[in-house]
Structure formats: structure tokens, C-alpha cells
Amino acid sequence: MYLIYSVLFSLGVILAAPYYLWRLRGRIISGAGWRERFGYLPGSFRQGEPSAIWIHAVSVGETLAVVALARQIQQRFPARQIFLSHVTPAGREAGEARLPGLAGRFYLPLDWRCCARRAVNHVRPALLLIVETELWPNLLRAADESGTRIVLVNARLSDRSFRRYRLVRPFMRRVLENVDQICAQSPTDAERFVALGARPERVTASGNLKFDAVPPRAGEFTDVLGKALRRAHRGPVIVAASTMPNEEALLLPVWTQIRRRHPQALLILAPRHPNRFETVAQFLAQEGHSLVRRTSLETEDGKLAAQIASPGVLLLDTIGELAGIFKLADVVFMGGSLVPTGGHNVLEPAFWAKAIVFGPHMHNFRDIAQLFLEARAAVQVADAEGLSRAVLELLGDDARRVQLGAAAKRVLEQESGATRRVLEYIAAFLDAGVQTRAKG
Numbered sequence: 001m002y003l004i005y006s007v008l009f010s011l012g013v014i015l016a017a018p019y020y021l022w023r024l025r026g027r028i029i030s031g032a033g034w035r036e037r038f039g040y041l042p043g044s045f046r047q048g049e050p051s052a053i054w055i056h057a058v059s060v061g062e063t064l065a066v067v068a069l070a071r072q073i074q075q076r077f078p079a080r081q082i083f084l085s086h087v088t089p090a091g092r093e094a095g096e097a098r099l100p101g102l103a104g105r106f107y108l109p110l111d112w113r114c115c116a117r118r119a120v121n122h123v124r125p126a127l128l129l130i131v132e133t134e135l136w137p138n139l140l141r142a143a144d145e146s147g148t149r150i151v152l153v154n155a156r157l158s159d160r161s162f163r164r165y166r167l168v169r170p171f172m173r174r175v176l177e178n179v180d181q182i183c184a185q186s187p188t189d190a191e192r193f194v195a196l197g198a199r200p201e202r203v204t205a206s207g208n209l210k211f212d213a214v215p216p217r218a219g220e221f222t223d224v225l226g227k228a229l230r231r232a233h234r235g236p237v238i239v240a241a242s243t244m245p246n247e248e249a250l251l252l253p254v255w256t257q258i259r260r261r262h263p264q265a266l267l268i269l270a271p272r273h274p275n276r277f278e279t280v281a282q283f284l285a286q287e288g289h290s291l292v293r294r295t296s297l298e299t300e301d302g303k304l305a306a307q308i309a310s311p312g313v314l315l316l317d318t319i320g321e322l323a324g325i326f327k328l329a330d331v332v333f334m335g336g337s338l339v340p341t342g343g344h345n346v347l348e349p350a351f352w353a354k355a356i357v358f359g360p361h362m363h364n365f366r367d368i369a370q371l372f373l374e375a376r377a378a379v380q381v382a383d384a385e386g387l388s389r390a391v392l393e394l395l396g397d398d399a400r401r402v403q404l405g406a407a408a409k410r411v412l413e414q415e416s417g418a419t420r421r422v423l424e425y426i427a428a429f430l431d432a433g434v435q436t437r438a439k440g
Contacts, residue, residue: 045106090319355394
């Protein structure tokens with residue numbers, strides 16, 4: 001079965017290669033981390049004894065979720081080196097910014113057995129922590145064969161992933177046999193892992209690490225922008241966060257209606273992926289919307305106020321500033337939810353006690369979304385027309401906005417604690433001094 005998987009994986013790499021090479025145009029050599037993706041890691045990463053901890057977080061969301069846990073592991077096990085791997089450049093940048101003191105970071109090798117074994121034998125981790133749902137069969141098998149303990153943290157299975165994995169349940173049972181512990185986000189996720197063949201005694205619903213994520217900082221730009229907005233008499237501020245392809249086209253009519261009612265309103269639009277910044281800027285211009293790009297702004301207060309005095313849209317074409325920008329919002333729309341891409345995490349705007357609105361497609365964050373809806377801490381709409389009505393109603397009702405924001409902050413505080421629980425499972429392996437487990 002592993003052979004069949006490897007053949008299919010190889011075909012997938014071949015079919016996907018033109019797209020990824022196109023995305024890397026101009027930086028194919030420098031931007032891809034090819035040596036690391038084939039398992040050739042820096043010589044300084046080589047370990048003698050198997051005592052290191054390898055954390056894998058595919059991209060930005062997973063990286064931010066594991067920051068607090070990684071820091072606590074550092075404090076509790078200061079003698080153990082920690083390595084952090086990613087799939088995306090954005091995830092790697094987030095790791096560099098939030099976890100600068102690690103022993104090393106690298107791109108996850110492609111899931112061919114030779115690449116996975118090469119990386120595992122180089123780092124020789126005592127413990128491999130995989131964040132959320134990165135179930136790479138050859139990596140898990142290579143780590144298991146080396147004696148590495150494997151723990152899935154913040155593990156989840158979306159509706160889509162669960163349906164797909166069920167089609168190959170016999171194979172998934174063999175893959176999950178390599179895993180020592182699954183710390184699932186919710187009881188539903190725990191049940192799904194068991195349904196796929198994980199041993200029940202190895203699965204627990206420990207909660208969502210994202211509720212314990214390091215609180216976002218406002219940052220210097222947010223403070224300067226806030227002052228400039230007041231000087232330019234701009235407001236209210238609507239933040240459309242992490243928008244996805246085809247979603248901006250749905251949002252612009254909504255924005256037009258809001259602007260008619262609130263002529264001084266400002267839309268801060270933050271596309272999810274950096275490679276879409278230019279495309280979205282061109283689309284906004286073609287549709288006749290005045291805009292200014294974050295990267296073109298002066299940070300001096302007086303100049304900034306002049307630059308944002310008239311444009312209807314501020315395009316946030318940077319990485320790492322959105323979490324702080326939420327502080328300035330009157331209403332936050334969470335992108336990826338008007339189009340069927342699964343939505344995005346609402347916890348950062350909740351930290352700032354903001355009124356949050358999202359669309360019908362939140363299946364990638366179904367449990368968090370349900371928690372917020374049950375606590376009346378967010379508003380869900382069915383479509384763009386419903387979004388327009390909801391935002392206008394909130395802008396006209398200050399008390400309701402405050403109530404929603406306070407409820408969101410309360411949910412965030414009440415659901416914390418997953419990091420502590422997951423750390424206990426990790427400590428059970430490492431405190432005992434068991435660096436590898438017996439094969440049987």
C-alpha cells in the first residue's frame with residue numbers, strides 16, 4: 001500500500017510541478033529550498049543522540065497555533081534542541097518572526113521514503129510533533145522506524161478530509177499505527193481519528209491550541225494608522241480578513257452599499273495569500289474603486305493622514321500586520337467564508353473584542369465557529385446580501401457591536417488551556433527519559 005501511495009504521490013508532484021514552478025518564477029533557485037525539500041538539511045542540524053524535538057507546522061495558521069506550546073517546551077526542556085519545519089514560505093517567515101530562538105528551521109522534505117528517511121536520520125528527533133492534519137505516510141513511517149515518538153497536536157479532520165481518508169481507511173489505519181498520541185481539537189475530531197483506525201487509547205480531545213496562541217501585538221504601524229484615521233476623520237473601519245479568490249468580487253457590492261450609508265468609511269482588505277496582492281489591486285482598480293496599498297504608505301503621521309484621507313480601500317499587501325490591524329476595526333468580516341474554501345480563524349479579532357461576521361463556509365473551523373455562534377459572539381450570514389445587511393445593522397447599533405465583541409473575548413478566555421494539557425502528554429514521553437520506543 002505504501003508503494004501505491006508513493007507512486008500516486010509522485011504523479012501528483014509531476015502534475016503540480018508546472019503550477020509551483022510558475023509561482024516561483026524569477027526565484028526558482030533561491031526561493032524553493034530544493035535541498036531541504038529533498039531531505040538534505042544543513043550540516044549544523046546533525047544530531048548525535050536522539051534527543052531533539054522536531055515540530056512540523058505547514059503554514060502560517062499552524063505556526064501561530066503552536067507558538068505558545070513551543071515556547072513552553074523550550075522552558076521545560078531547555079537542554080533539548082527544537083527544529084521547526086514548514087511547507088510554505090509564509091509559514092517559515094511566521095516561524096522566524098515568532099520563534100527566533102530555535103536550533104533550526106527547514107522546509108519539509110517531499111514525502112518520498114528516501115527524502116523522509118534522510119531528514120529523520122539527520123535530525124534524529126526523540127519526538128516529532130505534527131500540527132493539525134499533516135499526515136505524510138512516508139514521513140510517519142520513517143520516524144516510527146527510527147524510534148521517534150510521534151504526537152499529533154491540535155489534530156483535526158475537516159469534513160472534506162474525513163470523507164477522503166475514509167475511502168482509504170485500511171491504509172490510514174496502518175499510517176495512524178505509527179502515531180503514539182493524537183491530541184485532537186474536539187470530540188468530533190477525536191471520533192473521526194478513531195473511525196479511521198487510530199487506537200482509541202491513543203486519542204484524546206485536548207482542545208484547540210489556537211485559543212492559547214500568543215496574543216497579537218498592535219504594532220507600530222497600527223498605532224500610527226489609528227492616529228492618522230482620526231486625523232483624517234475616517235470611519236467606521238471594516239476589515240475584510242484573509243479573503244480568497246473570487247471573494248473580492250462578492251465583497252465590492254457590499255462595500256458600495258456601506259459607503260453610500262457611511263461616506264467616510266474605510267475598507268481594509270487583506271487577501272490571504274501574498275501572490276494575490278497584485279491581482280487584487282488590479283481588480284479593484286478595474287472595478288473603479290479608489291485604493292491605496294499598504295506598501296506605498298508613509299509612516300509619518302501627517303503624511304499618512306493625507307494618503308488615507310480619500311481612498312475607499314486600504315489594501316493590506318504585507319505579511320504579519322493583520323493581527324494588529326484588527327484593533328482598529330469596527331466590524332471584521334472573516335474571509336474564505338463567502339466562497340467554499342472553509343473560512344479562517346476568528347480568534348485574533350476576538351482577542352481585540354471585535355464584532356465578527358462570517359459567511360456559510362466555515363467547515364475548516366467548524367467547532368470554533370459553532371462555539372462563537374452558540375455564545376452569540378459572532379454573526380453568520382448566508383450570502384453577500386446578508387453580509388451587507390448584517391454589517392449595516394452592526395454599524396448602526398453601537399451596543400450590539402460591543403456586546404458581540406465582549407462575548408467573543410469571553411469565548412477566547414473560557415476555551416483556553418489546551419497548551420497545558422498537550423504539554424503533559426509530551427512530558428510523559430520526555431520526562432521519563434524514554435528517547436525512543438521499543439519496536440514490536
